[in-house]
Amino acid sequence: MKLKLSKRGDYVVRSALCLATSYDAPQPIKLRQISVQMGVPRTFVSQILGDLVQAGIATSYFGANGGYRLTRAPEQITVLEVVEAGEGTLESDTCVLGDDPCQWESVCPLHETWSAATAAMRSELASTTLATLAERDRLITAGEYHVEGHRRTNAPSVEVNDSVHVERALERITERLSDGGAWLIPHLDAAREEGEALMVRIGPSDANWLSKTVAVHLGEPVITDHGLALAIRWEATGATGLFPRLVGSLHVNELDPERCELVLSGHYRPPLGRAGQALDDAILTRVARATVRSMLRRLAHALEDD
Numbered sequence: 001m002k003l004k005l006s007k008r009g010d011y012v013v014r015s016a017l018c019l020a021t022s023y024d025a026p027q028p029i030k031l032r033q034i035s036v037q038m039g040v041p042r043t044f045v046s047q048i049l050g051d052l053v054q055a056g057i058a059t060s061y062f063g064a065n066g067g068y069r070l071t072r073a074p075e076q077i078t079v080l081e082v083v084e085a086g087e088g089t090l091e092s093d094t095c096v097l098g099d100d101p102c103q104w105e106s107v108c109p110l111h112e113t114w115s116a117a118t119a120a121m122r123s124e125l126a127s128t129t130l131a132t133l134a135e136r137d138r139l140i141t142a143g144e145y146h147v148e149g150h151r152r153t154n155a156p157s158v159e160v161n162d163s164v165h166v167e168r169a170l171e172r173i174t175e176r177l178s179d180g181g182a183w184l185i186p187h188l189d190a191a192r193e194e195g196e197a198l199m200v201r202i203g204p205s206d207a208n209w210l211s212k213t214v215a216v217h218l219g220e221p222v223i224t225d226h227g228l229a230l231a232i233r234w235e236a237t238g239a240t241g242l243f244p245r246l247v248g249s250l251h252v253n254e255l256d257p258e259r260c261e262l263v264l265s266g267h268y269r270p271p272l273g274r275a276g277q278a279l280d281d282a283i284l285t286r287v288a289r290a291t292v293r294s295m296l297r298r299l300a301h302a303l304e305d306d
Helices: 007-021 031-038 045-054 079-087 111-126 130-141 170-177 182-202 281-305
Strands: 058-061 067-070 158-166 213-218 227-237 245-256 259-269
Touching (some): 007 031, 007 045, 007 067, 007 079, 007 130, 031 067, 031 213, 045 067, 045 079, 079 130, 158 245, 158 281, 170 227, 170 245, 170 281, 182 213, 182 227, 182 281, 227 259, 259 281
Antiparallel strands (some): 158 259, 213 227, 227 245, 245 259
16 A cells, blocks of 8 residues: 555645745736646646635636635645645545444454554644645755655756856846746756657657656746856656656856856756666766756747747
């Protein structure tokens, strides 16, 4: 038995987290923005937000400035509420050892232990709020969150660092990067496809397992001595869950009034082989560097053509 969220529950939690991180935004959050930032399929996102509305966690607004907001502050919404909005109640009315109700006159030997374990899990989820998840998400994006003894498996990453020049004034680049990450989707999607195509040529024989959609999150630009810096995170979703992901920072250094340098650094996790098997380190490194190089070139061209 694997104790994990269903895909629907996964999307519900992601969407609620997006609403939590945008709770103080001046306008409601639109479906497209939630889809892009959290990797929720566009054909499914309206149903996911409907789950949150039905649970009383979110409310919808219509009109040109319509969208979705939380009904309460993130500090007042528990993770248990969110999970059960997508999964249904976590308390079962059937016996753990069968499909019939667990009657006390014929109680199964696992009843008390299983009930206690379920109660402990519900208690832990009920004691954690959306505000806590939002803060963890901020720290993870900044590379400042660490869980003692926690180690990811089957997810090798490659350290990347690359740069490219942009024939564009710092002021205009800052303005464009402050617009959010939606406009980057087609450029990053193309860069990812180039990297994955490279891996298919030098690694696995087919691309049926490759990821499909890119989600992008750009942090708030911070002014530096030479320009600005912002956190960047993007990832693709796929059937295996072992999808490409980049977590890092983007620095924009002003070279002269009409020219800047983009410097991207961080860690990139290339896609894994079918069934999640690890590939040769040399292949993963080539894929990571080719993808980041393509990404920077496309980002530069997009900024110059804007």
